[in-house]
Amino acid sequence: MSKKIVYSEKAPAPIGPYSQAVQSGNMLFVSGQIAIQQSTGNILKGSIEEETAQVMSNLQEILTAAEMDFSNVVKCSIFLKDMNNFPRVNEIYGKYFTANPPARETVEVSRLPKDVNVEISCIAVK
Template sequence: MKEIVFTERAPRPVGPYSQAVKAGSFLFIAGQIPINPETGALVEGDIKAQTRQALENVKAIVEAAGGSLNDVVKVTVYLRDMGDFGAMNEVYSEYFNSSKPARAAVEVSNLPKGVAIEVEAIAYIPGE
């Protein structure tokens, strides 16, 4: 069974996709960029501020699906500049300190709306 997940606590999709799709116990979270869901505006600031907002968006979506960040099993981080890796990792470790998912970090030439980071995730949320 496939279910579309949506929450007002994360930004509305900026294109023809869902915030997340739950398929069985797996939750596939679309790439989240640093958009403040309350204002719809991009978060201004350095990579730490942008990372924090992107991860808050991921957190809101996984919680809307009935899970927590502890249920995240895989994360992909897209960075416009791999030089930001250390600062991103600092903030990332605040969100994933006890339960560390598998992760890839990739430098890309550009990201939507010119942001410095995009984060996508997969969670495993067992049913009742």
Template sequence: MKTVIHTAAAPAAIGTYSQAVRHGDLVFLSGQIPLDPATMEVVDGGIAAQVRRVFDNLSAVCEAAGGGLDNILKLNVFLTDMGDFPVVNEIMGEYFTQPYPARAAVGVAALPRGVVVEMEAVLAANA
């Protein structure tokens, strides 16, 4: 059985998907882009501001699912410029503590709304 997770503290879906879906003890978080949930606009301030907004959005969905960023088992990062990867690493260190989740970083040609970063995750709901 699957349960849909939704929170107004993260951007509403801009397509045919849920913010997250829980199945058993796992929660699958859809990709988050750097949208301000109040305005649904991309945040200003370059890559650092966009990465922080994505982590804030992921955190809000994790909290709605009954967990937090430290309950993330797997994090997938999509970047339009792999040169931004050091910024992701630095900011990730502000949001996560050890043991860190498994992670992949993938360079992509483009992302929705012209953003430079998107992240999706798998969360352990009862960790």
């Protein structure tokens, strides 16, 4: 099976040795995104809602580069620094999946890259 690297200039560049996404056949595996603003390269320092919206925007740009959108997403993983933020993250996340939401897990972790509060990855199918 072939492997194609997917890259969007409208999403933040990877901060390590990984790709924004890898497409294999009709499946797209999107790396975890954090609240990095592509325009500045800086972490968005705001509310958990603002961080989550930035993460979802970054995911959206990568999906678009693969000619997909949130309707193609079949699985998401959400990593939270504080599970008390779950309802607030869920409110923003839910705006992107208004019908037939994907499978998902949400876990609390002790620390995330760049000390952000939320990271989300996804798998999409064309």
